[in-house]
Amino acid sequence: MKKLFYLLLFSMLIGCNNKQKPVEKKSSSHVPAISKPTSNTPPKKIQYSDQQLEQFLDSVGHLPTQPLAAKTAFWADSIFKNQAQLDSVISLSDFKKLKQATHTGAIDILTARRIFGNKKIDSACNEESVLLTYKEGLIPVVYYPFDKHKADFNEYAICIGAPTHCENAYLYFFKGNKIIARHNGSSRYGLNLEHYKDTDGKTVIYYKEEFDDGSGIWWNNYFFYKYDGDKLIPVLNELQNGNLTISVGRAFWLESFVQKTNPLTIKMVYYDQFPVSSDTTDFGPDIINDSTIVKYNWNEQLKIFQGDYKNSKISKPQVLSYYLTGDDDIIFINAYYKTLRAALLDKVKKKRTLYYLNEVKNYQRKH
Template identity: 80%
Template sequence: MKKLFYLSLILMLISCNNRQKSVEKNIHLPGRATSKPANNTPPKKVQYSDQQLEQFLDSIGHLPTQALADKAAFWADSIFKNQAKIDIVISASDFKKLKKAVHTKVIDVLTARRIFGNKAIDSACNEASVLLTLKAGLIPVVYYPFDKHKSDFNEYAICIGDPTHCANAYLYFFKGNKIISKHNGYSRYGLDLEHYKDSDGKTVVYYKEEFDDGSGIWWNNYFFYKYDGDKLIPVLNELQNGNLQSSELRAFWLESFVQKTNPLTIKMVYYDQFSIPTDSGDFGPNIINDSTIVRYNWNEQLKIYQGDYKNSKINKPQVLSYYLASDDLLFINAYYKTLKATLFDKVKKKRTLYYLNQVKNYQRKQ
């Protein structure tokens, strides 16, 4: 089960431009309220009055949204924006060997380490599938062509190590015989690496980056990158699937689907539930249950895609509230008007106030 990176590793990630996967057994969601402390000692909770809880809602609702959104986005954005930039021109003889490796779908580890200048390429990554393990010293090669003809070798990617079987797989992007970028290649459920031509004729590639997965918990983002000459630039980082069903306060789900690429259009489906104010741990009817379409416009000056959230039913801070690295304050702030409206509904009011009471108790301890 892939777990969240420690946030303290972000600075190391940025400085070395290389990502590492955490193998910790316990997940930590920064800033997220929970009704069970780490030592399992029952907390002494305060039952606030309805008026105090509504005032708490109003105070959080009027906080500056951008600061809360930036905090939630920081970790994933740090990974997205800091993939390793490489400038390695492969010799004619090595390029010939690499093309042969693409054809045979295998390369010897020593040759791979030399061509890519990466001593960390793992000789243990010799599992090509559940039915095929290569002999010692060989490693799988997975080829992703982005050109009209697979044999052009103009814009393409090569993964050294099978993405679904090698935790130390490396995904390299090429422009001709030049390596221009290195990404983490491992993906438990497959990279799902896709590509298309943007309206300006340039190639855009995207894949799902897995941050966490497990029983009742999931977090993937779409990472979009664009060829810009002989560079690969980050252009869009958007939530693909964020859900948390194991919380005792708020259960949520948001899933995105790329509907078309010109213009880039993504459909989002999402819901939120609050726990019932009992000890059952059950959740009541949805507080939020909706879907929307977000279209993305290319900003040539900034060289990024920008979501047209003004013409959708969700905005960026609300999307970020479905990150596992988000916290309850962003959710309350981003959905302030929605939560305020629930106070005029007898059934929803009870659940909203119960949720706010739990969050306020959590914040009191910080």
């Protein structure tokens, strides 16, 4: 993801110094390695005519939206939908050891590897916090009960390795003494694993998946999963925070907040601005500045939550335009075509909108 970000910067002016709005930053072990440009010399930029830029806006605005949305969503969805499904019954003696480990907060490495059948459980992950490091051979255990009583051990999760101190932490989900799923447990700022009972009485869990972070750039999604018998199934992948404030062409922000769970309701706050140079602290007027509520209905046939976007002020493709995929400008122009068309009729917004379109068209020419 950072590779795509650097390609974006390479196509624009180098050395941005724009203002930022303070927020907690996120990170992710999923982010591919950075590929930096081999030269600090930006490619020669073409200044297109207003007519050419309006034609570009129209051409992108009239592209079919669904293929663009599918392409933008693909990478995050592939991670969301492809967590390891397991079906491993633990012996009663090992189950007793695991319960004991949830009380003591640690388990020996060899026992953990044997119980979970995972030789990649890291023996170096013996740090629980800055104040506590276990002796060699032990690894922290973090217990997340989803039952009314912690001692029930019916539906719960156990993280082997402290999420904030172990890059190879593994999050295991259980149904009784059966391991049913394994997720990535590493989280720079903590898993913030939450749970609730849906209207059908089944347990839903969710947490923030960290894709990217940096100075003025970050991307987190909410991953929702639901207990369905002895399975943990993916039911909703929604943007939690997408932000970019160091791009020359477009500065944007969307942040989501779970307001309630029955029915599942999420509030989204978002804005977009078009800076006109690389060294300005003036981001200009808001092209978009709004908030909305999205309610999610359970589809039993598909076994997913579906957002009721028709009764909100944002569409799913518009939400996707706040992803940091490298193609977010194309889906942004497509999803917000009417908004951008209207901006060209505004004397204050027109100059910045044309500047933004010129930046995107130059980037597309080079890629």
